[in-house]
Amino acid sequence: MPNMKDTIKTVAIDLFYKKSYFASGISDIARLAGIQKSSIYYHYSNKEDILFDILNTTMLDLNSSLNQRLEGLKTAEEKIQAAIESHILFHIERQKEVIIADSELRGLSIENYKTITKMRDDYEGKFQKILKKGIDDGSFIKTDYKIISYGILTMCTAVCLWFDQKGRLSKDEIARIYKGFLINGLKKSHRSNSRHQE
Amino acid sequence: MPNMKDTIKTVAIDLFYKKSYFASGISDIARLAGIQKSSIYYHYSNKEDILFDILNTTMLDLNSSLNQRLEGLKTAEEKIQAAIESHILFHIERQKEVIIADSELRGLSIENYKTITKMRDDYEGKFQKILKKGIDDGSFIKTDYKIISYGILTMCTAVCLWFDQKGRLSKDEIARIYKGFLINGLKKSHRSNSRHQE
DNA sequence: TAGTCTACCGAACGATCGTTAGATAATGGC
DNA sequence: GCCATTATCTAACGATCGTTCGGTAGACTA
The missing domain is CATH 1.10.357.10 (Tetracycline Repressor, domain 2)
Structure with missing residues (x-):
């Protein structure tokens, strides 16, 4: 049961690698992490923070x-x-x-x-x-x-x-x-x- | 007096280089080329076409x-x-x-x-x-x-x-x-x- | 059992995205 | 002087962008 912040990071790495940072949306990350995109902001203050x-x-x-x-x-x-x-x-x-x-x-x-x-x-x-x-x-x-x-x-x-x-x-x-x-x-x-x- | 298609290409090279392709907007290119963004589509069929x-x-x-x-x-x-x-x-x-x-x-x-x-x-x-x-x-x-x-x-x-x-x-x-x-x-x-x- | 904290949700925000439609002004040929 | 072509414009499209807000279910604390 890994924590959600790690999950977000992992799927973000995957996405940024495949599609590049700017082509990846917060909603893409959220979808792959299995949460709503607003929930991302509980773990990271903004998109750049993930990068x-x-x-x-x-x-x-x-x-x-x-x-x-x-x-x-x-x-x-x-x-x-x-x-x-x-x-x-x-x-x-x-x-x-x-x-x-x-x-x-x-x-x-x-x-x-x-x-x-x-x-x-x-x-x-x-x-x-x-x-x-x-x-x-x-x-x-x-x-x-x-x-x-x-x-x-x-x-x-x-x-x-x-x-x-x-x-x-x-x-x-x-x-x-x-x-x-x-x-x-x-x-x-x-x-x-x-x-x-x- | 270079033609507009070349101008678009030149400023696009500059932008894609500085900001990356996905972070650069059609409106950015148009502004730097000195035309409206819709005019881009007279010379190129879409954004990817420029790339x-x-x-x-x-x-x-x-x-x-x-x-x-x-x-x-x-x-x-x-x-x-x-x-x-x-x-x-x-x-x-x-x-x-x-x-x-x-x-x-x-x-x-x-x-x-x-x-x-x-x-x-x-x-x-x-x-x-x-x-x-x-x-x-x-x-x-x-x-x-x-x-x-x-x-x-x-x-x-x-x-x-x-x-x-x-x-x-x-x-x-x-x-x-x-x-x-x-x-x-x-x-x-x-x-x-x-x-x-x- | 009331209060607090954690981790999420749903809904909405204004801004910008790439793209299209239709109008227009300038140019050149017949 | 008429028509077509070229190169641009204004205006608008629906979609998506990153972000914020207020709410809430559940767990822990006192």
């Missing part, structure tokens, strides 16, 4: 998921691999929510928008810190770590857009393939100086 | 942009570099439209949806063909070319989300950085067999 609740918990969970995964790791290579894995797995496991988080920020008021983007920027910052460290200590190729962090993050984020539960590859296989490809791209190639190799 | 027009021309242009850029190229490495560059530059030059194309497919009817996704799949197919060729002839590392094609495409697609006209890097620099990173990731690393190197 914010979804985005907020998603970002919180994403962040703590990363922190947990990074605990105890030392080298930049270990860390970036763990971060990539954490990011990919979260984006598969929480597919609907992260798709909403990526596409519905325009539904937020200015203050709420700032709250969410602040969390996103902090999260990105952790990836950038790892990359910078790896470049500085010579384990990664010299490159623009900010731009590359965007690249890595968006590449792994987009997994949520095409991942198919019944597809050919499991989430762990996808994480492994991407980790390998990205690490290969980050590490010094045969063409550059080979001080660290051989 | 489809935007997505359709965007996909057509994206495709012909790639075809042009690939002309005359032979090796997989040349081709994938050219394809990456074409993709990135297009996503910077047509920033607003590609963002709409990436997020507003849910606004289309089933038939229109099929038309657009067909074009997108054909486009993706060209990247996959190049990657497969490069893997088969030994110039790229053995990897899952479908998954990697998604990765490369989404990574380069997402440039449109963070690129800033007044930012630190020009579009050509970004294209160069990404090309370098991705090629490095695709080519055999120092750790694998080195038959092709030295």
Whole structure:
């Protein structure tokens, strides 16, 4: 017997994912939750409040998921691999929510928008810190770590857009393939100086 | 003196980009175009028709942009570099439209949806063909070319989300950085067999 | 048993939605 | 000077939007 607020949130995630935030009505949510639309306002103060609740918990969970995964790791290579894995797995496991988080920020008021983007920027910052460290200590190729962090993050984020539960590859296989490809791209190639190799 | 249909399309691109398709009203478009909302229906049969027009021309242009850029190229490495560059530059030059194309497919009817996704799949197919060729002839590392094609495409697609006209890097620099990173990731690393190197 | 709180309901609010109908003014061909 | 076409207008349509209001059944508290 789950409480009604959770039910509302769950059906809202479903609707926002399928139809987008603005195309989903309060009455749609109410119908799927099995209550009258006015009852929604007992649990949430307005429509945007539902969206914010979804985005907020998603970002919180994403962040703590990363922190947990990074605990105890030392080298930049270990860390970036763990971060990539954490990011990919979260984006598969929480597919609907992260798709909403990526596409519905325009539904937020200015203050709420700032709250969410602040969390996103902090999260990105952790990836950038790892990359910078790896470049500085010579384990990664010299490159623009900010731009590359965007690249890595968006590449792994987009997994949520095409991942198919019944597809050919499991989430762990996808994480492994991407980790390998990205690490290969980050590490010094045969063409550059080979001080660290051989 | 541009014609009104183009004006409508231009302001619609602006609005859909800023506020999303469903949050933008016909009256918004009309106001910005300087006409009454009923006049919209002289040029477009309904709201979705405007969206489809935007997505359709965007996909057509994206495709012909790639075809042009690939002309005359032979090796997989040349081709994938050219394809990456074409993709990135297009996503910077047509920033607003590609963002709409990436997020507003849910606004289309089933038939229109099929038309657009067909074009997108054909486009993706060209990247996959190049990657497969490069893997088969030994110039790229053995990897899952479908998954990697998604990765490369989404990574380069997402440039449109963070690129800033007044930012630190020009579009050509970004294209160069990404090309370098991705090629490095695709080519055999120092750790694998080195038959092709030295 | 009276009062309070929780979780909902039904009905209505004004505003806006996408769309249509019919009128009109300007233009160009015959 | 007449007719058709083009491009726009005003006015209105029913439907739906997010939100608010007052009411109420049931559970818990004193």
